[in-house]
Amino acid sequence: MSSYLAQEVHLARRHEEILSQRSELLQQMETYLGDKKTKKTWQTQAADAAHKRNAALLNDIEAAEKKLQERVYLLPHPDTVKLETLYWASVKESLPKWEQFLLGRAEVPIGFKKMKTTKQNINYPEEEPQK
DSSP, X not given: OXXXXXXXXXXXXXXXXXXXXXXXXXXXXXXHHHHHHHHHHHHHHHHHHHHHHHHHHHHHHHHHHHHHHHHHHHSOOHHHHHHHHHHHXXXXXXXXXXXXXXXXXXXXXXXXXXXXOSOOXXXXXXXXXXX
């Protein structure tokens, strides 16, 4: 009978160990799931914040692009302005030379080639005689 009692005590201790391990595992699982849920919530909040930040940045970039495009159409590039200024100064300088020609009262001013309106001769390479 004592062997049955010893076996019963042993089984009761083993049962207590199993219940203790089960309780510990359940608590670990609750902690893990809680951490996982917290992490998921944090990731969702971070993703929402990143989405809002990206949308705001995109709006800022689009606004800056629109302003730059408006400026491009309003103000020409400084090099373009410089070239236009030089061009019109050159035109004003050479206008007295061309004025009589443009009015049809004189020939082309000296120093300028007269453009021919006739077709230019085009030289084609001579074909080799066939043998």
